[in-house]
Amino acid sequence: xxxxxxxxxxxxxxxxxxxxxxxxxxxxxxxxxxxxxxxxxxxxxxxxxxxxxxxxxxxxxxxxxxxxxxxxxxxxxxxxxxxxxxxxxxxxxxxxxxxxxxxxxxxxxxxxxxxxxxxxxxxxxxxxxxxxxxxxxxxxxxxxxxxxxxxxxxxxxxxxxxxxxxxxxxxxxxxxxxxxxxxxxxxxxxxxxxxxxxxxxxxxxxxxxxxxxxxxxxxxxxxxxxxxxxxxxxxxxxxxxxxxxxxxxxxxxxxxxxxxxxxxxxxxxxxxxxxxxxxxxxxxxxxxxxxxxxxxxxxx
Numbered sequence: 595x596x597x598x599x600x601x602x603x604x605x606x607x608x609x610x611x612x613x614x615x616x617x618x619x620x621x622x623x624x625x626x627x628x629x630x631x632x633x634x635x636x637x638x639x640x641x642x643x644x645x646x647x648x649x650x651x652x653x654x655x656x657x658x659x660x661x662x663x664x665x666x667x668x669x670x671x672x673x674x675x676x677x678x679x680x681x682x683x684x685x686x687x688x689x690x691x692x693x694x695x696x697x698x699x700x701x702x703x704x705x706x707x708x709x710x711x712x713x714x715x716x717x718x719x720x721x722x723x724x725x726x727x728x729x730x731x732x733x734x735x736x737x738x739x740x741x742x743x744x745x746x747x748x749x750x751x752x753x754x755x756x757x758x759x760x761x762x763x764x765x766x767x768x769x770x771x772x773x774x775x776x777x778x779x780x781x782x783x784x785x786x787x788x789x790x791x792x793x794x795x796x797x798x799x800x801x802x803x804x805x806x807x808x809x810x811x812x813x814x815x816x817x818x819x820x821x822x823x824x825x826x827x828x829x830x831x832x833x834x835x836x837x838x839x840x841x842x843x844x845x846x847x848x849x850x851x852x853x854x855x856x857x858x859x860x861x862x863x864x865x866x867x868x869x870x871x872x873x874x875x876x877x878x879x880x881x882x883x884x885x886x887x888x889x890x891x892x893x894x
Contacts, residue, residue, distance in 0.1 A: 753854035
């Protein structure tokens with residue numbers, strides 16, 4: 595015979611009492627300085643894996659254990675003389691300072707089977723300090739993840755030139771605003787093979803080669819057209835890649851900063867079918883600005 599009436603009444607009574615107790619506990623810890631009775635106590639198991647808690651919360655006495663798996667089990671004793679209730683809570687998560695639990699309750703089992711006499715009470719969030727003795731160390735801070743060094747794979751794609759600045763040792767500075775027209779493309783493959791194409795005022799220079807990332811701020815370009823390896827500083831911010839060739843690299847008397855925007859995560863077909871319309875001794879924007887330098891000298 596199924597004891598439907600007994601189970602229902604048991605669950606209802608335990609539910610009301612336990613829900614009241616859990617609500618009192620939550621309200622207690624919403625105050626700035628929750629007051630517990632002087633005989634409240636916490637003890638730690640010999641192997642440190644469990645906590646045994648006896649605390650008065652409102653008019654109820656909590657006698658519970660927090661187990662190694664984060665579950666909470668025990669009894670709640672009521673001041674009105676009602677029989678103690680049994681409580682079992684499953685962990686639902688922890689923020690480091692708070693513990694979230696889902697709690698079930700039941701009266702004492704008077705007839706087998708007992709497993710089906712539990713009823714869900716409520717979810718509850720408690721300060722982690724509720725389960726710890728005074729002076730217990732807080733949770734160890736989560737170490738910040740170590741950023742992964744940049745790799746050539748982070749730079750792979752097809753780029754278009756957005757802006758450039760060339761500063762000569764003579765004090766002359768040229769930007770995209772000093773030319774009639776400009777464009778540039780840069781293709782970088784997963785193997786590090788690269789192709790750059792610059793067009794300034796109708797003249798085009800194509801450079802091919804390979805590149806390696808030295809660290810998070812510098813890369814080296816081995817250019818097929820020039821017998822000199824260039825070490826550039828660079829920064830990658832989202833899809834914007836900025837490179838700077840410092841003065842003195844391969845004997846040049848200028849520094850060049852180029853700003854690129856990645857337009858595709860896949861490298862283009864490179865320089866197939868492309869030919870330079872002008873030969874330069876230094877690939878890049880600066881190699882195409884000789885005419886502009888000449889014009890500036892004539893103006894002076």
